[in-house]
Amino acid sequence: MLGPVILAASRSDKMRRLVSAAPVTKQVVDRFIPGETVDAVVPIVQEAVASGLELTMDVVGEDITTPEQAAAARDAYLALIDRLKVLGHGTKAEMSVKLSMFGQALENGHELALANVRPVVEAAAAIGTTVTLDAEDHTTLDSMFAIHEELRKDFPQTGCVIQSYLFRTEDDARRLAAAGSRVRLVKGAYKEPASVAYQDKADIDKAYVRVLRILMEGDGYPMVGSHDPRLVAIAQELAHRAGRKLDDYEFQMLYGIRSDEHHRLAAEGHRMRVYTAYGTDWYGYFMRRLAEKPANLLFFFRSMLTK
Numbered sequence: 001m002l003g004p005v006i007l008a009a010s011r012s013d014k015m016r017r018l019v020s021a022a023p024v025t026k027q028v029v030d031r032f033i034p035g036e037t038v039d040a041v042v043p044i045v046q047e048a049v050a051s052g053l054e055l056t057m058d059v060v061g062e063d064i065t066t067p068e069q070a071a072a073a074r075d076a077y078l079a080l081i082d083r084l085k086v087l088g089h090g091t092k093a094e095m096s097v098k099l100s101m102f103g104q105a106l107e108n109g110h111e112l113a114l115a116n117v118r119p120v121v122e123a124a125a126a127i128g129t130t131v132t133l134d135a136e137d138h139t140t141l142d143s144m145f146a147i148h149e150e151l152r153k154d155f156p157q158t159g160c161v162i163q164s165y166l167f168r169t170e171d172d173a174r175r176l177a178a179a180g181s182r183v184r185l186v187k188g189a190y191k192e193p194a195s196v197a198y199q200d201k202a203d204i205d206k207a208y209v210r211v212l213r214i215l216m217e218g219d220g221y222p223m224v225g226s227h228d229p230r231l232v233a234i235a236q237e238l239a240h241r242a243g244r245k246l247d248d249y250e251f252q253m254l255y256g257i258r259s260d261e262h263h264r265l266a267a268e269g270h271r272m273r274v275y276t277a278y279g280t281d282w283y284g285y286f287m288r289r290l291a292e293k294p295a296n297l298l299f300f301f302r303s304m305l306t307k
């Protein structure tokens with residue numbers, strides 16, 4: 001019940017100002033976003049790699065309003081990639097990007113986002129890694145898939161995300177699986193209307209399994225983005241039935257959520273990639289994490305009271 005309210009608040013400037021200025025926030029935000037700078041996040045990357053995990057890095061920020069901010073987002077990723085190159089962790093850490101942060105919602109946004117993301121994809125390829133385009137709200141997806149297709153002409157390893165709560169996703173999965181793409185499947189984290197998305201958790205979970213089957217039986221590389229123990233077990237079973245070996249697919253989970261499970265799956269020989277977000281503009285990312293588990297909200301308010 002609380003989830004949709006929190007998601008609505010995630011788009012409110014007034015709430016953004018309130019939450020960002022709340023005395024609490026560092027302590028609670030740190031659970032999901034381990035740093036604000038490249039320097040702060042480097043030890044997290046090193047520790048994860050040393051313990052057998054891989055990463056996908058997200059420089060947080062969305063809802064930008066100027067082309068200059070979009071260029072700054074591109075430069076932030078380029079600086080991160082430079083740093084990973086020096087560390088020699090290029091092949092262990094890929095990038096996750098939100099095209100909104102690269103200017104997708106601005107004037108000529110499709111072209112602007114493509115122009116900004118391309119150098120990031122090129123730089124990632126140069127250090128032996130790749131980029132995955134995150135899925136945002138449903139109005140952005142046709143543009144995201146078109147940019148994905150365009151980038152794949154030169155960089156076939158470029159990945160994208162699909163969301164099981166959307167009615168369109170089974171069709172998207174068939175097309176992407178046939179094209180041999182890298183595809184992360186998630187349930188979906190935005191507030192979507194009943195005209196385009198399942199609203200009931202059980203329907204979203206059933207759709208997840210249907211889409212997962214399409215991906216596992218297809219020609220692409222499935223990336224299973226979920227913390228749901230039932231879906232993790234089903235993914236293993238579907239992969240096995242489809243004749244996939246352990247390195248023919250991977251699991252992905254978010255930093256700060258079910259960390260024991262990250263290590264358990266990695267120890268079993270699975271490829272486990274941890275989505276690690278960092279940066280100063282953490283509000284939208286943080287609010288989506290609160291919405292996914294309302295118990296997080298209690299933690300948030302409790303820490304405000306104890307300040």
Ligand code: FAD
Nearest residue numbers: 134135186187188189225226227228252253275289292293
């Ligand atoms: P749930 O049923 O929500 O959760 C299963 C269990 O996991 C819960 O019972 C709880 O124990 C734990 N859990 C889940 N979320 C939390 C949380 N926030 N705090 C504490 N515990 C939690 N969504 C998009 O729309 N676009 C994207 O591009 C995108 N990329 C993602 C990348 C990765 C690697 C992952 C893992 C998720 C991504 N998401 C994205 C978010 C996704 O859509 C879901 O909102 C999120 O993963 C929660 O769904 P779940 O599958 O974990 O299942």
